[in-house]
Amino acid sequence: xxxxxxxxxxxxxxxxxxxxxxxxxxxxxxxxxxxxxxxxxxxxxxxxxxxxxxxxxxxxxxxxxxxxxxxxxxxxxxxxxxxxxxxxxxxxxxxxxxxxxxxxxxxxxxxxxxxxxxxxxxxxxxxxxxxxxxxxxxxxxxxxxxxxxxxxxxxxxxxxxxxxxxxxxxxxxxxxxxxxxxxxxxxxxxxxxxxxxxxxxxxxxxxxxxxxxxxx
Amino acid sequence: xxxxxxxxxxxxxxxxxxxxxxxxxxxxxxxxxxxxxxxxxxxxxxxxxxxxxxxxxxxxxxxxxxxxxxxxxxxxxxxxxxxxxxxxxxxxxxxxxxxxxxxxxxxxxxxxxxxxxxxxxxxxxxxxxxxxxxxxxxxxxxxxxxxxxxxxxxxxxxxxxxxxxxxxxxxxxxxxxxxxxxxxxxxxxxxxxxxxxxxxxxxxxxxxxxxxxxxxxxxxxxxxxxxxxxxxxxxxxxxxxxxxxxxxxxxxxxxxxxxxxxxxxxxxxxxxxxxxxxxxxxxxxxxxxxxxxxxxxxxxxxxxxxxxxxxxxxxxxxxxxxxxxxxxxxxxxxxxxxxxxxxxxxxxxxxxxxxxxxxxxxxxxxxxxxxxxxxxxxxxxxxxxxxxxxxxxxxxxxxxxxxxxx
Numbered sequence: 001x002x003x004x005x006x007x008x009x010x011x012x013x014x015x016x017x018x019x020x021x022x023x024x025x026x027x028x029x030x031x032x033x034x035x036x037x038x039x040x041x042x043x044x045x046x047x048x049x050x051x052x053x054x055x056x057x058x059x060x061x062x063x064x065x066x067x068x069x070x071x072x073x074x075x076x077x078x079x080x081x082x083x084x085x086x087x088x089x090x091x092x093x094x095x096x097x098x099x100x101x102x103x104x105x106x107x108x109x110x111x112x113x114x115x116x117x118x119x120x121x122x123x124x125x126x127x128x129x130x131x132x133x134x135x136x137x138x139x140x141x142x143x144x145x146x147x148x149x150x151x152x153x154x155x156x157x158x159x160x161x162x163x164x165x166x167x168x169x170x171x172x173x174x175x176x177x178x179x180x181x182x183x184x185x186x187x188x189x190x191x192x193x194x195x196x197x198x199x200x201x202x203x204x205x206x207x208x209x210x211x212x213x214x215x216x
Numbered sequence: 217x218x219x220x221x222x223x224x225x226x227x228x229x230x231x232x233x234x235x236x237x238x239x240x241x242x243x244x245x246x247x248x249x250x251x252x253x254x255x256x257x258x259x260x261x262x263x264x265x266x267x268x269x270x271x272x273x274x275x276x277x278x279x280x281x282x283x284x285x286x287x288x289x290x291x292x293x294x295x296x297x298x299x300x301x302x303x304x305x306x307x308x309x310x311x312x313x314x315x316x317x318x319x320x321x322x323x324x325x326x327x328x329x330x331x332x333x334x335x336x337x338x339x340x341x342x343x344x345x346x347x348x349x350x351x352x353x354x355x356x357x358x359x360x361x362x363x364x365x366x367x368x369x370x371x372x373x374x375x376x377x378x379x380x381x382x383x384x385x386x387x388x389x390x391x392x393x394x395x396x397x398x399x400x401x402x403x404x405x406x407x408x409x410x411x412x413x414x415x416x417x418x419x420x421x422x423x424x425x426x427x428x429x430x431x432x433x434x435x436x437x438x439x440x441x442x443x444x445x446x447x448x449x450x451x452x453x454x455x456x457x458x459x460x461x462x463x464x465x466x467x468x469x470x471x472x473x474x475x476x477x478x479x480x481x482x483x484x485x486x487x488x489x490x491x492x493x494x495x496x497x498x499x500x501x502x503x504x505x506x507x508x509x510x511x512x513x514x515x516x517x518x519x520x521x522x523x524x525x526x527x528x529x530x531x532x533x534x535x536x537x538x539x540x541x542x543x544x545x546x547x548x549x550x551x552x553x554x555x556x557x558x559x560x561x562x563x564x565x566x567x568x569x570x571x572x573x574x575x576x577x578x579x580x581x582x583x584x585x586x587x588x589x590x591x592x593x594x595x596x597x598x599x600x601x602x603x604x605x606x607x608x609x610x611x612x613x614x615x616x617x618x619x620x621x622x
Contacts (some may be wrong), residue, residue: 075527078526083523092230094226102549105217105222105527106530154525
């Protein structure tokens with residue numbers, strides 16, 4: 001479903017990715033592990049269309065993304081890719097419900113439909129009582145679950161998670177990991193997770209190791 | 217739903233970071249100041265122009281018809297009142313009134329002083345409404361009064377210089393061969409504030425001037441025409457010249473007769489334009505700075521929205537809307553202060569002027585709703601168009617860097 005073919009990327013003189021090829025199938029949970037600076041996040045950003053590769057290509061469901069304009073890439077990202085970061089990156093002025101709705105609204109979906117779905121998602125993630133709370137009024141675990149709901153609102157083909165539990169205590173981290181697998185089981189959701197957390201990496205269907213810009 | 221506007225409203229109404237809040241206040245204040253200065257400058261300049269031209273037109277009419285040979289000599293040439301335009305021109309659309317006049321230069325002599333003067337005779341058709349408002353003492357009178365001595369109105373400036381008051385008798389010498397002398401009683405003292413006219417003219421019954429000139433009752437120096445709308449003055453002058461003017465006669469507008477005053481009034485427009493342009497630049501520079509700071513302070517939000525698939529133009533719209541809110545706040549405050557101060561000036565006359573130099577005692581204010589609307593819409597539109605340029609900074613924000621920027 002998602003294919004990175006011979007992807008390379010350099011920042012200045014530093015060659016971060018040296019021809020990486022990776023295939024991720026629908027419903028798969030893939031973890032990417034490696035030392036700091038090995039290029040894990042860069043690969044994730046390229047798969048997530050936040051950055052363009054210097055060489056190689058990314059193909060998602062037969063769409064070759066190399067030739068797309070920035071505008072088309074934005075629209076593709078909105079419809080098909082969800083992100084969860086180490087820090088929740090919720091917008092502080094908006095309530096949990098609004099934060100979840102924003103990607104749906106950006107995609108010009110029906111307002112009521114988006115709200116209903118956001119409520120269902122938050123409810124599913126155990127945040128029923130938190131719809132109208134601002135991010136600052138939520139615990140770290142709750143914030144991260146709202147971020148997961150936001151990533152899921154547009155039914156993405158894949159959720160890309162960059163150190164999603166890196167900022168959580170062990171209980172909250174475990175809860176989040178379980179959530180990912182529950183979502184995979186119940187909704188056949190695809191996940192690509194960059195992590196330092198060995199427990200999470202091991203739980204994944206497949207663990208790929210990135211070292212010196214290459215996959216092992 | 218307009219998501220960009222929804223996001224803008226939320227972030228504009230939320231508790232902003234301290235620095236942004238300070239910058240937004242400075243920007244609102246700059247816009248408010250610009251609008252205030254523009255409204256005051258515009259209202260004062262247009263008040264000044266309208267007040268002075270109203271005085272000139274009130275006293276002299278808008279268009280004057282006379283024998284063009286009158287401009288050559290010292291003495292006006294006689295013009296018959298039996299003209300096809302008199303008084304029928306009043307039926308012409310845009311014409312309010314026509315009246316006759318006759319001038320005669322003379323010298324006022326008192327015990328200690330002498331003063332040159334032009335005595336201006338008015339007829340039964342004289343519209344006294346403007347002059348009545350200018351009376352400082354005594355009152356205007358109608359032509360045809362046969363009392364003796366003959367009545368005359370002199371200006372405050374003449375009265376002060378010759379130490380005269382209402383009710384006094386004066387002797388005027390008219391330059392003829394031999395000189396002719398007439399005694400007049402001062403029926404009233406007027407003041408238009410147009411010093412150079414005031415010090416020159418006295419007004420009396422036209423019959424006296426006709427008699428002094430050895431003219432018949434059918435002869436006058438010329439005609440003064442008042443029109444409805446001063447904006448049409450040049451067109452009306454041309455139309456009257458083309459359609460009504462016969463041999464030896466000429467119709468001239470007051471702007472043609474007194475180009476120096478009207479050129480000076482026109483010159484005020486340049487001052488106004490300079491102020492408008494400078495104030496717009498002040499508003500734009502402040503807004504551009506504010507917008508750049510808002511964008512930089514919200515780099516993280518820009519990155520987050522980009523990861524969610526927001527396009528550059530969507531995010532730029534958020535900042536342009538935000539700028540629009542700031543400009544709008546500034547405009548509202550600027551209008552309140554600008555119109556408020558202008559109102560105080562028109563009500564209480566706080567700014568005073570030297571009348572002998574400026575023709576008015578108090579800086580006059582004129583509210584032109586069209587001008588005020590144009591200033592408001594102009595500032596809003598110009599600011600927002602110019603702000604499209606700094607808003608392109610949004611497209612330079614890399615989402616990858618922005619989400620690591622905390």
